[in-house]
Each structure stands twice: as C-alpha cells, then as structure tokens.
Amino acid sequence: MFFIVVLLALVMTSCSTSDNTPNAQAGYVNPRTCEGCHAGIAASYRETGMAKAFHKIDIEEVPGQTFTHEKSGRTYQFVKREDKVFLRRTEAGGENAIEKEIQYVLGSGNHARSFIHRTPQGRLIEMPVNWYPEDRGKVAMSPGYDRADHMDMRRAIGYQCAFCHNGYANAKGTSLLDDPVFEGDLPEGIDCQRCHGPGREHVAEGGRGKILNPKKLPAARKMEVCMQCHLETTSFSLPNSIVRFDQKIFGYNPVNPLESFVSHFDHAKGGKEEEKFEIAGSAYRLRQSACFRGSKEELTCTTCHNPHQKKANVDAACVSCHKQIAGMEKHPAKADCASCHMPKRRTEDVIHVAVTDHKIRRPDGKLDLMAKREERHEVMGKDSYQGEVVSYYPTTHASDLYPALAQVIHQSNLKKGVPRLEAALAKEQPKEPAFYVHMAQALHASGESAKATGYYQKALGLDEKFLPALRSMGASQLRAGDLAGAAGTLEKTVGLHPGDSLAWLELGRVYRGQKKLAEAARAARKAVELEPELVEAHKLLGVVLEESGDRVGAEAAFRAALAEQPDEAECRGNLANLLLTKGDAAGAEKLLKVAVVSSAAARFNYAVLLAQQKRYDEALEQALGAPRSVGSLELIGNLRMARREFRLAEGAFREGLKLEPGSGRLQVGLGTALGAMNDFSGARRFLTLAAQGTDAGAKAEASELLRTLPH
Ligand code: HEC
Ligand code: HEC
Ligand code: HEC
Ligand code: HEC
Ligand code: HEC
Ligand code: HEC
Ligand code: HEC
Structure with missing residues (x-):
C-alpha cells in the first residue's frame, strides 16, 4: 500500500478513452436510495468509520498547527480562504512556497486523516502530512514520508487505496497497470452495496427483489465480504494481492467468491515476517488465532461485529465459545476480554497508529506493543523482501499464472519466477495482454532486455492499443539505446493516445537523444500542457531549451519544476548555473543553500559554486557530504x-x-x-x-x- 518504489516509466501507464462506468452497468444505484426504507440501519451505519472513510473536507477538520519536518526542512500550514482549504508548503528560509487545494479527506479520523488534492486531470494526490488523533491530535508526516527526499505533494492515490476506502468510483483506466485517474463525482464513503452487492433489482421491486444478505452465506464466504478490504498480508513489496486481469478494477460483486476476483499472497513461512503487524490486517491476524483455527472457520467477523454499528459486541461472543471462563477460578476477569486478549498495538506500516490485534491469544507481558518505531523505507528489488511468494487465499490455484506472476511483479523471487512465468504463459496462452507486459518487465529487471521485446509484441498482438505495453516498450527501447525503435513506438503511442502526458514525455526524451531539439521541446511542452504537475516534463523542457540557447525559457521551466519538487537536484544545479551565467551569484547560492537540507545530491552543485568563488573550505565541507x-x-x-x-x-x-x-x-x-x-x-x-x-x-x-x- 504505502512504500512500493516503482520505476515510473515502467509502471505508470494509462488512459483508455472508453467511457467506463462499470457500476451503473452492473446494477448499482445511488446509495442514498437505501436510506428511505432502511432508515435505522442507515442512521447507525453513518456513525461508523467505514461510512466516513472518504469525504469532502469539512472546515472543522482543518488542523490549526503549522508543522515543520526537520529531515526535509519543509514547513506545512493549512490555509482557509473563502470556503476552500489549501495546504501551503515552504522550504527552509521561507522560500519556494506552493499551495494545493485540499478537496477530500481519506480516513474517518478514528486513526488518521489523509488530505487529498484532486488535480484537474482527475488524479488524487495524498498530501505529505496527516492528522493523527493517537499522537495527541498532532499533524505529522504521512506514511512513507518521514525522509529527506519524500514525495511531497506528488504521491498519487492508487486505484487500490480507493477500492478499500470508498464506494466504487469511475476509473478512467481499465486495469491496475493504468494510471489512477478518476472521472466525474467521487463517492463519499463505503456504501451499503460494497457488502450487499448491486441493489437495482431489489429497489426496483420495492424491496422484494433479490439482494445479498451476508448472514445467509456459509461462514467462509461471509468472511470474504469483509476480506475484500480487511485482508492485506503486507503493504510492503511482495505483492500481497493480484486482481485478475479479466476483472474490472472496481468490478467485485460480493455475491461471487473472492477468488474469482483477486488472489492473495504471503511471505514464505518461517522468515522474520512471520509476526508482522500492519494496519489493514484484521482478517490476516484473526485467521492466525487459535480461536479461528480451532473452531473450523465458524468464527467470522460478524461473530463480534455488526458492521452497521460502531461498537463491537465482544464479551458475549467470547463467552459463547468459552463458557467455562465464567467459572475458571484462576482466570483474572469475567469481562472486557479484549483488553487483555486483543490489545491495541502499533503498526509497522503506519507508525503513528495503533490498532486492535485480531490474533486472539494469551497475554504476552514481554512484548512492548506500543514501542515507538522508525519508518521503514524500501527500494523494490534492492532491500525489499527476497524469497518465495506463497499463495495465501486461495491456497491453491487451477493454473500457475497468478502464482508465477506473484514471484516477479515486485521482484521478490525474480530468478526462479522468470522461468516459471515463461512456462505458465507458454502452457496457458492467456488472452490478457497485461501478463505479457509483466513478463517483459520482469525480463528487463533480470537483465534480459533482448528477450523482452517479443513479449511486448505479444501483448500488442492481443491489443494493439494497449497503452501499458506501448509506453513500457518505448521506455525500454530508449534505455537500451535503440532511439529509432523507441521513436517509432512512442510516435505510435501518442498517435493512439494523444492525451497521455507520460508518453509525450518519453517521446521528448527520445527526440533529445536524437538531437532533434525543436521536436523534443514540442513534446515536452505537450506533456506540460496536459499535466502541469508533471515535474519530469518541466525538467526536460528546461534542459532542451537550455541546449537550444533559450535561457529565459529554460529558467522558467526549471523554476516550474522546482515549485513542484524542491529537491530535484539536477534542476537546482541547472538553474543555479543559469543564474551564474547571468552574473547572479547570490541568487545561485541561495538556491543551493536551501536545497542541501533535503538533498545530498544538491551538495555537489553547491560545492562547485563555492569552489568557483574560491571558498575552498566551505566547498570541501559540501563536497564531502555529497554522494560519491x-x-x-x-x-x-x-x-x-x-x-x-x-x-x-x-x-x-x-x-x-x-x-x-x-x-x-x-x-x-x-x-x-x-x-x-x-x-x-x-x-x-x-x-x-x-x-x-x-x-x-x-x-x-x-x-x-x-x-x-x-x-
Ligand atoms: C486492502 C485494503 C486497503 C488498502 C489497499 C489501503 N487501505 Fe488504508 N486501511 C484499510 C483498512 C481496513 C483500514 C482500517 C484498519 C483498522 O482500523 O484496523 C485502513 C486505515 C487507513 C487509514 C486510517 C483511517 C482511520 O482513521 O481509521 C488511512 C488514512 C488509510 N488507511 C490510508 C490509505 C491510503 C492512502 C492507501 C493507499 C496508499 C490505503 N489506505 C490503502 C484498508 C486498506
Ligand atoms: C461493511 C459491510 C456492510 C455494509 C457497508 C452494510 N451492510 Fe448491511 N449487512 C452486512 C452484513 C454482514 C449483514 C448480516 C449481518 C448478520 O450476519 O447478522 C448485513 C445485514 C443487513 C440487513 C439485514 C438485516 C438482518 O437483520 O438480517 C439489512 C436490511 C442491511 N444489512 C442493510 C444495509 C444498508 C441499508 C446499508 C447501508 C446503509 C448496509 N446494510 C451497509 C454488511 C454490511
Ligand atoms: C422500497 C424500499 C426499499 C429500498 C429502497 C431498499 N430496501 Fe432493502 N428491503 C426492503 C424490504 C421491505 C426488505 C424485506 C423486509 C425485511 O426483511 O426487512 C428488505 C430487505 C433487505 C435486505 C435483507 C435481504 C435478505 O434476503 O434477508 C437487505 C440486505 C437489504 N434490504 C439491503 C438494501 C440495500 C443495500 C438497499 C439500497 C441499495 C435497499 N435494501 C433498498 C425494502 C427496501
Ligand atoms: C470496501 C472495503 C471494506 C469492506 C467491504 C469492509 N470494510 Fe470494514 N473498514 C474498511 C476501511 C477502509 C475501514 C477504516 C475506515 C476509516 O475509519 O476511515 C474499515 C473499518 C472497519 C471497522 C472499524 C470500526 C469503524 O468505525 O468502522 C470495523 C469494525 C470493520 N471495518 C468491520 C468490517 C466488517 C465486519 C466487514 C464485513 C462485514 C467490513 N468491515 C467490510 C473497509 C471495508
Ligand atoms: C467461535 C468460537 C470462539 C470464539 C467466539 C472465541 N474463541 Fe477463543 N478459542 C476458541 C477455540 C476453539 C480455541 C482453541 C482451543 C484449543 O485449541 O484448545 C480458542 C482459544 C483461545 C485462547 C487460547 C489461545 C492460545 O493461543 O492458547 C484464548 C486466550 C482465547 N481463545 C480467548 C478468547 C477471547 C478473549 C475471545 C473473545 C475476544 C475468544 N476467545 C473468542 C474458540 C473461540
Ligand atoms: C472475537 C471478536 C472479534 C472478531 C471475530 C473480529 N473482531 Fe474486529 N474487533 C474486535 C474488538 C474487541 C475490537 C476493538 C474494540 C472495538 O473497536 O469495538 C475490534 C476492532 C476492529 C477494527 C478496528 C481496529 C481498531 O483498533 O481501530 C476493525 C477494522 C476490525 N475489528 C475488523 C474486523 C474484521 C475485518 C474481522 C473479521 C476478519 C473482525 N474484526 C473480527 C473483536 C473482533
Ligand atoms: C485482566 C486481563 C484478562 C481479562 C480481562 C481476561 N483475561 Fe482471559 N486470560 C488472561 C490471562 C493472563 C490468561 C492466561 C492464563 C495462563 O496462561 O495460565 C488468560 C487465559 C484465558 C483463556 C485460556 C484459558 C485456558 O484454557 O488456558 C481463555 C479462553 C480466556 N482467557 C478467555 C477470556 C475471556 C472469554 C475473557 C472475557 C470474559 C477474558 N479471558 C478476560 C487475562 C485476562
């Protein structure tokens, strides 16, 4: 969920132009429709965290504090203007201020509120600071952001976050390989139909039509209604789940078995991950407890929870199975069972939050459940999990396609996974192009780029417009130095998908490589125009304009890039050089001095500047702090x-x-x-x-x- 660092060019992809309103098609109705006839349930449900999991920001929720993050040297402040809310960011020294409007809040605030900016393109951007009630109602960094080079105001909320935290939105993309772009109005909160399935038929017949009542499902299926969102084996690289490629992103209907939609995976047994405790793991932990395993799956979420109500009904549930406790002489208590057997515990992935541990067990006095922890940051394929990825739910699959894919998708088990996936593809010959794109990317990651091309072509043979394949193929041709091939692929891509900013950006890079500076500038401008918040596009434009001798244009482009991403060291360096050539040494120094707070790379540029001014001692100090x-x-x-x-x-x-x-x-x-x-x-x-x-x-x-x- 939070920390997967992925190669932008490989994975960010997007934008089919088809009108994709799966929910209306599949019989969903406006969730307000249910309130009229089920007023009591609707009223109590409104008070739950699930109902408030995503909503338009309310002025009352706007934190008053100003927060300074030491590692990045940036200060954040919430600003109310007219009836709008903005987050304002300044760098050390009050420089480089920008503001983003906050239109939405993700999280009820039981444990956290994340503030969301919706871009004109329909992306949802998570702001770098959250509000945490448990840390005495403080503002602190969002999960994954406690580092000098954090994503600031640039991390997009993926379709997966939206799947778990909201009613079904209209996704512009069709698969998880696509860019997470949302169209039209957004739903506000998890609605009845996420657990009861589409309600049109039921409503049309005045409440006599069919609708799913989970109570009537067998125990395992009843639990799946909750597991669609409450089962996350881990939010670090693995992958914890793969949505089937023949399914729409928001296509899950709880009348169907969960495995028809998604497969869940886990770390191999016996490793240090065995006792992991993460935020969205209630089902994972419950399934590990002796109560669940010993009661042959009769224990489900609804044994203790009425999902329409805020409070769980716990003691009665425990006692219903453990009747002897009432009379157990030595047992310390007869009530409030959860306080000792299901304590709250700090999570590993969201370090400011503690939630109830659903692994019911004898109290373990030795564990310090609330111990403070440092945030863990991983780079996929570098210090992320390396080992087998095992099927968790379901535990067996009819074909090896998804289990094999799970080995390579986050590079957890590349060496064994690549031949395994190749074999599965050869055997099953699936019709979904996404398989072949993943195969090609895995070959790339394992250094077999030459073999990748064939798989991209296979994907395009199944769907010649498949944007993830086109973009990814162009990017890998560029990296492999095949400029002519890359130009061909990407020109075709922007022809088919003229609104795709990332394809234009990649094409601009190719033209620059071919020394076609005017074309490169045109492509970069197109990308900027389509997506003004795309830092890389401004940066490319600046570099190309500088190379074409347009210093004024270059300076403007670098400044635009730095407004979005203050720690973009290369832009800093380039802009400082431009200022120097204009004779503005003071301006250049100010620019670089601020940058070194958050970026070691900027130290090099600063050191060069100081050396040019013969300030050798200061220059040496900076140079020694720069990356080797x-x-x-x-x-x-x-x-x-x-x-x-x-x-x-x-x-x-x-x-x-x-x-x-x-x-x-x-x-x-x-x-x-x-x-x-x-x-x-x-x-x-x-x-x-x-x-x-x-x-x-x-x-x-x-x-x-x-x-x-x-x-
Ligand atoms: C697999 C489903 C799933 C995904 C994916 C997911 N979450 Fe969550 N998230 C949950 C669940 C379930 C909880 C509640 C856990 C609890 O209270 O024990 C939660 C809790 C939270 C909370 C705290 C809400 C509160 O006040 O209780 C925030 C904020 C949050 N998630 C943000 C995100 C963001 C941002 C993403 C995407 C990067 C994301 N989540 C992805 C399931 C998910
Ligand atoms: C998070 C999942 C979830 C959501 C959201 C949800 N329900 Fe339910 N609902 C259930 C489950 C589970 C049951 C069966 C409970 C049980 O086993 O007793 C249920 C039962 C019901 C029943 C049958 C009551 C009964 O006694 O059998 C009605 C009616 C109902 N829900 C209406 C609604 C309405 C209306 C909403 C939206 C306001 C809603 N539900 C939202 C999960 C949910
Ligand atoms: C026109 C009134 C009406 C509307 C609108 C309506 N319901 Fe119902 N619903 C009923 C009636 C009547 C029953 C059956 C009586 C009962 O068991 O309470 C019922 C029963 C149910 C049940 C239990 C079904 C079972 O098999 O046990 C669920 C679940 C449910 N409704 C959910 C919903 C949801 C979700 C919505 C909105 C999509 C909705 N209802 C909209 C009137 C309505
Ligand atoms: C669509 C995804 C989704 C489904 C389905 C779902 N949950 Fe949740 N649930 C969440 C998220 C997200 C949160 C955290 C929301 C927040 O507080 O912001 C949550 C919170 C909760 C909470 C915390 C208390 C509260 O105030 O809400 C309980 C208890 C809970 N869910 C139980 C269930 C049960 C039981 C089911 C199955 C009947 C279920 N959930 C189905 C996503 C889901
Ligand atoms: C559906 C029935 C059921 C419910 C509900 C239930 N348990 Fe259990 N529990 C069991 C079974 C079965 C075992 C395993 C007994 C065994 O293996 O001898 C067990 C084991 C335990 C153990 C021993 C765990 C261990 O690791 O040795 C504790 C403690 C416990 N339960 C407490 C609770 C508490 C507290 C609750 C309520 C929060 C609860 N149980 C709810 C069925 C249940
Ligand atoms: C044996 C009883 C029991 C069962 C079964 C159970 N829970 Fe809970 N759950 C609790 C208790 C106790 C709490 C904490 C007290 C409260 O929130 O009322 C809790 C809290 C939660 C929370 C909020 C966590 C927090 O600390 O904020 C979520 C989310 C949740 N449960 C989801 C689930 C899901 C999903 C299932 C099924 C996989 C489930 N629970 C099964 C007892 C249970
Ligand atoms: C004040 C803390 C506390 C509370 C409250 C509490 N327990 Fe326990 N419970 C314990 C401890 C400590 C043990 C372990 C005793 C041991 O290991 O010998 C235990 C053991 C158990 C066991 C395992 C007994 C066995 O057969 O070995 C069960 C079952 C259990 N508790 C259920 C409950 C239930 C049900 C409730 C609520 C009615 C409850 N507990 C409330 C502290 C508590």
Missing part, C-alpha cells in the same frame, strides 16, 4: 590540492578511478598529486595514460604537465 561520484571525487581531490593535502587528494583521485578507471581528468589529478609529493615516476605514469586517452581537455593538460615534469 566521479565528479564529486574529482572536486574533493582538487580542493585537497588547493589546501596542499596531497595525500588526501591522492586518495580521492584513486577512489574516483575505481569508479571510472579510464577517466582522463582523474588521471591528471592523480598525476598532479603524486608529482606534488615528488613521486615523479608515478606522476609520469598517470599523466601518460591521460595524454593517450580520449578526453581532449585532459589530454592537452596532461601533455603540458608532462613537459614540465622533472626527470
């Missing part, structure tokens, strides 16, 4: 030379040469450092290498130095 790269190590080496720290300079140049053994500039640096320490043969060796290299500047410098070197 050939550039930063060369700078450190040169600054050490300026301070006559020759031994340390040598170290920096040598470290740089490990990263890029053929770098002429580093060879010159190292030669100079050795020469300064009277190691003339060493100096000669590296200067000669540079003089024979391909870097013209380094070559000239090295030849010059060789001439002055004593024998």
Whole structure:
C-alpha cells in the first residue's frame, strides 16, 4: 500500500478513452436510495468509520498547527480562504512556497486523516502530512514520508487505496497497470452495496427483489465480504494481492467468491515476517488465532461485529465459545476480554497508529506493543523482501499464472519466477495482454532486455492499443539505446493516445537523444500542457531549451519544476548555473543553500559554486557530504590540492578511478598529486595514460604537465 518504489516509466501507464462506468452497468444505484426504507440501519451505519472513510473536507477538520519536518526542512500550514482549504508548503528560509487545494479527506479520523488534492486531470494526490488523533491530535508526516527526499505533494492515490476506502468510483483506466485517474463525482464513503452487492433489482421491486444478505452465506464466504478490504498480508513489496486481469478494477460483486476476483499472497513461512503487524490486517491476524483455527472457520467477523454499528459486541461472543471462563477460578476477569486478549498495538506500516490485534491469544507481558518505531523505507528489488511468494487465499490455484506472476511483479523471487512465468504463459496462452507486459518487465529487471521485446509484441498482438505495453516498450527501447525503435513506438503511442502526458514525455526524451531539439521541446511542452504537475516534463523542457540557447525559457521551466519538487537536484544545479551565467551569484547560492537540507545530491552543485568563488573550505565541507561520484571525487581531490593535502587528494583521485578507471581528468589529478609529493615516476605514469586517452581537455593538460615534469 504505502512504500512500493516503482520505476515510473515502467509502471505508470494509462488512459483508455472508453467511457467506463462499470457500476451503473452492473446494477448499482445511488446509495442514498437505501436510506428511505432502511432508515435505522442507515442512521447507525453513518456513525461508523467505514461510512466516513472518504469525504469532502469539512472546515472543522482543518488542523490549526503549522508543522515543520526537520529531515526535509519543509514547513506545512493549512490555509482557509473563502470556503476552500489549501495546504501551503515552504522550504527552509521561507522560500519556494506552493499551495494545493485540499478537496477530500481519506480516513474517518478514528486513526488518521489523509488530505487529498484532486488535480484537474482527475488524479488524487495524498498530501505529505496527516492528522493523527493517537499522537495527541498532532499533524505529522504521512506514511512513507518521514525522509529527506519524500514525495511531497506528488504521491498519487492508487486505484487500490480507493477500492478499500470508498464506494466504487469511475476509473478512467481499465486495469491496475493504468494510471489512477478518476472521472466525474467521487463517492463519499463505503456504501451499503460494497457488502450487499448491486441493489437495482431489489429497489426496483420495492424491496422484494433479490439482494445479498451476508448472514445467509456459509461462514467462509461471509468472511470474504469483509476480506475484500480487511485482508492485506503486507503493504510492503511482495505483492500481497493480484486482481485478475479479466476483472474490472472496481468490478467485485460480493455475491461471487473472492477468488474469482483477486488472489492473495504471503511471505514464505518461517522468515522474520512471520509476526508482522500492519494496519489493514484484521482478517490476516484473526485467521492466525487459535480461536479461528480451532473452531473450523465458524468464527467470522460478524461473530463480534455488526458492521452497521460502531461498537463491537465482544464479551458475549467470547463467552459463547468459552463458557467455562465464567467459572475458571484462576482466570483474572469475567469481562472486557479484549483488553487483555486483543490489545491495541502499533503498526509497522503506519507508525503513528495503533490498532486492535485480531490474533486472539494469551497475554504476552514481554512484548512492548506500543514501542515507538522508525519508518521503514524500501527500494523494490534492492532491500525489499527476497524469497518465495506463497499463495495465501486461495491456497491453491487451477493454473500457475497468478502464482508465477506473484514471484516477479515486485521482484521478490525474480530468478526462479522468470522461468516459471515463461512456462505458465507458454502452457496457458492467456488472452490478457497485461501478463505479457509483466513478463517483459520482469525480463528487463533480470537483465534480459533482448528477450523482452517479443513479449511486448505479444501483448500488442492481443491489443494493439494497449497503452501499458506501448509506453513500457518505448521506455525500454530508449534505455537500451535503440532511439529509432523507441521513436517509432512512442510516435505510435501518442498517435493512439494523444492525451497521455507520460508518453509525450518519453517521446521528448527520445527526440533529445536524437538531437532533434525543436521536436523534443514540442513534446515536452505537450506533456506540460496536459499535466502541469508533471515535474519530469518541466525538467526536460528546461534542459532542451537550455541546449537550444533559450535561457529565459529554460529558467522558467526549471523554476516550474522546482515549485513542484524542491529537491530535484539536477534542476537546482541547472538553474543555479543559469543564474551564474547571468552574473547572479547570490541568487545561485541561495538556491543551493536551501536545497542541501533535503538533498545530498544538491551538495555537489553547491560545492562547485563555492569552489568557483574560491571558498575552498566551505566547498570541501559540501563536497564531502555529497554522494560519491566521479565528479564529486574529482572536486574533493582538487580542493585537497588547493589546501596542499596531497595525500588526501591522492586518495580521492584513486577512489574516483575505481569508479571510472579510464577517466582522463582523474588521471591528471592523480598525476598532479603524486608529482606534488615528488613521486615523479608515478606522476609520469598517470599523466601518460591521460595524454593517450580520449578526453581532449585532459589530454592537452596532461601533455603540458608532462613537459614540465622533472626527470
Ligand atoms: C486492502 C485494503 C486497503 C488498502 C489497499 C489501503 N487501505 Fe488504508 N486501511 C484499510 C483498512 C481496513 C483500514 C482500517 C484498519 C483498522 O482500523 O484496523 C485502513 C486505515 C487507513 C487509514 C486510517 C483511517 C482511520 O482513521 O481509521 C488511512 C488514512 C488509510 N488507511 C490510508 C490509505 C491510503 C492512502 C492507501 C493507499 C496508499 C490505503 N489506505 C490503502 C484498508 C486498506
Ligand atoms: C461493511 C459491510 C456492510 C455494509 C457497508 C452494510 N451492510 Fe448491511 N449487512 C452486512 C452484513 C454482514 C449483514 C448480516 C449481518 C448478520 O450476519 O447478522 C448485513 C445485514 C443487513 C440487513 C439485514 C438485516 C438482518 O437483520 O438480517 C439489512 C436490511 C442491511 N444489512 C442493510 C444495509 C444498508 C441499508 C446499508 C447501508 C446503509 C448496509 N446494510 C451497509 C454488511 C454490511
Ligand atoms: C422500497 C424500499 C426499499 C429500498 C429502497 C431498499 N430496501 Fe432493502 N428491503 C426492503 C424490504 C421491505 C426488505 C424485506 C423486509 C425485511 O426483511 O426487512 C428488505 C430487505 C433487505 C435486505 C435483507 C435481504 C435478505 O434476503 O434477508 C437487505 C440486505 C437489504 N434490504 C439491503 C438494501 C440495500 C443495500 C438497499 C439500497 C441499495 C435497499 N435494501 C433498498 C425494502 C427496501
Ligand atoms: C470496501 C472495503 C471494506 C469492506 C467491504 C469492509 N470494510 Fe470494514 N473498514 C474498511 C476501511 C477502509 C475501514 C477504516 C475506515 C476509516 O475509519 O476511515 C474499515 C473499518 C472497519 C471497522 C472499524 C470500526 C469503524 O468505525 O468502522 C470495523 C469494525 C470493520 N471495518 C468491520 C468490517 C466488517 C465486519 C466487514 C464485513 C462485514 C467490513 N468491515 C467490510 C473497509 C471495508
Ligand atoms: C467461535 C468460537 C470462539 C470464539 C467466539 C472465541 N474463541 Fe477463543 N478459542 C476458541 C477455540 C476453539 C480455541 C482453541 C482451543 C484449543 O485449541 O484448545 C480458542 C482459544 C483461545 C485462547 C487460547 C489461545 C492460545 O493461543 O492458547 C484464548 C486466550 C482465547 N481463545 C480467548 C478468547 C477471547 C478473549 C475471545 C473473545 C475476544 C475468544 N476467545 C473468542 C474458540 C473461540
Ligand atoms: C472475537 C471478536 C472479534 C472478531 C471475530 C473480529 N473482531 Fe474486529 N474487533 C474486535 C474488538 C474487541 C475490537 C476493538 C474494540 C472495538 O473497536 O469495538 C475490534 C476492532 C476492529 C477494527 C478496528 C481496529 C481498531 O483498533 O481501530 C476493525 C477494522 C476490525 N475489528 C475488523 C474486523 C474484521 C475485518 C474481522 C473479521 C476478519 C473482525 N474484526 C473480527 C473483536 C473482533
Ligand atoms: C485482566 C486481563 C484478562 C481479562 C480481562 C481476561 N483475561 Fe482471559 N486470560 C488472561 C490471562 C493472563 C490468561 C492466561 C492464563 C495462563 O496462561 O495460565 C488468560 C487465559 C484465558 C483463556 C485460556 C484459558 C485456558 O484454557 O488456558 C481463555 C479462553 C480466556 N482467557 C478467555 C477470556 C475471556 C472469554 C475473557 C472475557 C470474559 C477474558 N479471558 C478476560 C487475562 C485476562
């Protein structure tokens, strides 16, 4: 749910133009329709968290505090103007303020409220700060944001969040590979039909028509009505579930078995994930408890909960199975069973929130259930879970397609998963193009890019307009250096999907690679026009305009990018350079000084600027804090030379040469450092290498130095 870091170009995809109103088609009615005849139930349901899970913001809910996040150096403040609410963000020093309107709130506030900005394109953006009642009603960072380089005002709410937190919306996309874009009015809260199924028939016949009453379902199916939203094995990379590709995103009707819609997966048994405790895990934890396992599935959510009511009816439920407790001599209590056996506990994925643990068990005094924790951030395929992904619900599948897909989709088990998915595809020959796109992406991730193309073509053979395949194929051709191929694919893509900002962006990158600067600028402008909040598009436009000599245009584009994303280090650096060439050194310094709070990468740019101004000590301090790269190590080496720290300079140049053994500039640096320490043969060796290299500047410098070197 929260922390999956995915390659934007690979996965962000979108926008079929078809009018997709699955709910009206499938017999759903306006949820208000039910209130007329079921007034009592409707009134008590309105008080529950589920009914309030998504709603238009109410002025009363607007937090008063101003909140400063130290790691990113940004300050957030809620602003009320006329009858609208905005979140205002400023950087350290009060710079770079922007405001976004908050139209919606996600979360009843039982545990949290997330503030949502809806863009003109129909994306829902989660704001970086949440309100948490448990942390004494404080404003704090949203889940996943407690880091210097957080997503600020750019993280889109996916279709999956909306699936669990609301009535069915109108999705513009048709699959989870599509961009999460929502059309028309949004529902406000989880409505009756999410548990009772579409109500048109029932209503049309004045309440005598059919409607699902979960009470009449067998126990396991009764629980599935709740598990569609309350079963999340984990919100970290795995994947915890895959919605079947032959289903619409908001197409689940609870009259059908859950497995006809979605498969759930889990970590392999025996690992450190065994005891995980996360926010949307009530069903997962309940299913682990002795009460559930020992009562042959007769224990369901409705044993204790009436979903139309706020309060659970717990003691009576416990006692109905544990009658002997009443007479148990040693047992400490006869009431309030949950307080000892189902305590609240801090969750691992939303660290400011504690919820009831549904794994009913003997109290364990040793565990500190409320212990504060640091937020965990993972990069998929790097420090995310590595191991087998096992089928959890259902536990077995008729074909291996989805289980095999689960191994690769978050790169948890790539090595074994790739051949397994290839075999399953060959055997089952599914008709949904999404399978083949995932296969191609998995091949990419495991370094077999050449094989990927065939799978993209297979996907396009099934649906030649399939945007996720087109976009993803173009992006991988670009990365593989096949510019002509990428241009062909992406020109076709924007022809078929002219409103797709990300395809235009990718096409702009390709044109830039082909040195067609005017076309590149046009494509970048198109992307900006379609989606003014797309940072990458502004950035590309700035770079291309700068390369075409339009400094004024470039400056405006970089500033627009930085307004959205203050820690975009490359834009900072470029803009600072533009200011320097205009002679505005003070402006450039101000820009970079603020950036280093949240971005280590910006330190390099700042160090260069300081070095240019001969402020060597300050420059060295910044350069040492920047990520190690050939550039930063060369700078450190040169600054050490300026301070006559020759031994340390040598170290920096040598470290740089490990990263890029053929770098002429580093060879010159190292030669100079050795020469300064009277190691003339060493100096000669590296200067000669540079003089024979391909870097013209380094070559000239090295030849010059060789001439002055004593024998
Ligand atoms: C699998 C379904 C599911 C998904 C996906 C999901 N959530 Fe949740 N979320 C839940 C459930 C269930 C709870 C309530 C847990 C509880 O109270 O024990 C919850 C709780 C919350 C709360 C606290 C609400 C309150 O006051 O109790 C917030 C805020 C929230 N989720 C935001 C999000 C966001 C943002 C996303 C997408 C990034 C998301 N959720 C994805 C199921 C889901
Ligand atoms: C979160 C799921 C959920 C939602 C939302 C929900 N219900 Fe129910 N409803 C149930 C379940 C489960 C039962 C069966 C309860 C039981 O087993 O006793 C039920 C039972 C009922 C019944 C039958 C009552 C009975 O005694 O058998 C009616 C009528 C009903 N719901 C109406 C509504 C209306 C109207 C709404 C919207 C205002 C609504 N429900 C919202 C889950 C839900
Ligand atoms: C015109 C009045 C009317 C409307 C509108 C209406 N109902 Fe009913 N509903 C009834 C009547 C009458 C019954 C049967 C009497 C009873 O058991 O209470 C009933 C029964 C039910 C039951 C129990 C069915 C069973 O098999 O046990 C559920 C669940 C239910 N309604 C849900 C809904 C939902 C959800 C909506 C809105 C989509 C809705 N109703 C709209 C009148 C209505
Ligand atoms: C459409 C998704 C969805 C379905 C279906 C669903 N829930 Fe929920 N439920 C949620 C979310 C999301 C929350 C947290 C809402 C919030 O507080 O913002 C929640 C909260 C709750 C709560 C916390 C108390 C409260 O005030 O609401 C209980 C209890 C609960 N659900 C029980 C159930 C039961 C029992 C069922 C099945 C009959 C069920 N839910 C079905 C999504 C769902
Ligand atoms: C549907 C029946 C049912 C309900 C309701 C139920 N339990 Fe249980 N519970 C069981 C069964 C069956 C076992 C397993 C007994 C065994 O294995 O000997 C059990 C085991 C336990 C255990 C021992 C757990 C362990 O790990 O050894 C505790 C404690 C417990 N229940 C407490 C509760 C409490 C508290 C509630 C209410 C919140 C509750 N139960 C509700 C059926 C139930
Ligand atoms: C044995 C009794 C029992 C069963 C069965 C049970 N719950 Fe609960 N549930 C509780 C208790 C106790 C609480 C905390 C007190 C309260 O909210 O009234 C709770 C709270 C919740 C909450 C709110 C969590 C929080 O702390 O805010 C959610 C969500 C929830 N239950 C969902 C479910 C779902 C979904 C199921 C079925 C998978 C389920 N519960 C089954 C007893 C139960
Ligand atoms: C004040 C805390 C507390 C409350 C309240 C409480 N219990 Fe317990 N319960 C315990 C402890 C502690 C044990 C473990 C005793 C042991 O391990 O010998 C226990 C053990 C149990 C067991 C397992 C007994 C066995 O056979 O080994 C069950 C079942 C149980 N409780 C049910 C309940 C029910 C039902 C309620 C509510 C009526 C309840 N408890 C309320 C603390 C509590």
